[in-house]
Amino acid sequence: MNTHVSPLPAQKVWDLVVRLFHWSLAAGICANLLLLEEGERPHRWVGYAAVALVLVRIVWGFIGSHHARFASFFPTPSRLRRHLAELRYGSHTPSVGHNPAGALMMLALMxxxxxxxxxGYMMGTDAYFGEDWVKDIHETLADILQLAVLLHIAAAVLMSRIERVNLVRAMITGIKQWR
Structure with a gap:
């Protein structure tokens, strides 16, 4: 018999804007990194759409629902230190919204x-067309983004296990259901 008691009741966490942003941005990143030809028109337009999504999310971070607002999860140094110390010593309390490390990753990805x-825009302008340093910056940022996405996925899997909640399902449904 399982005597585990869920630490928190199921809660509505992420609203539709947050979830559409997340999955649309994920699809755009995957398309541009894995499917679309660099420099071609579809690659550029997906990139512009990704920027537009981030800008919408930034606005939503100030006017959106409680868990969408940056003020509810902004990763201050003290919040990050406390969160990492709790994880290190096994005294972690499940987060209803983004935990500080997840918030930091979200801000880094954006x-x-x-x-x-x-x-990418600069590479297409007359002023910077053909400039190697702009292309190098773009390629380096793309490489860093790939690593950050892999780290984000690994952390989501790890935190799902630690907090006993399916974070992928929560980002689809908007509801965190602890086991």
């Missing part, structure tokens, strides 16, 4: 997408 959008 920053990388914005940097890719800016450098």
């Amino acid at each position: 920053t990388l997408v914005l940097g890719l959008g800016i450098s």
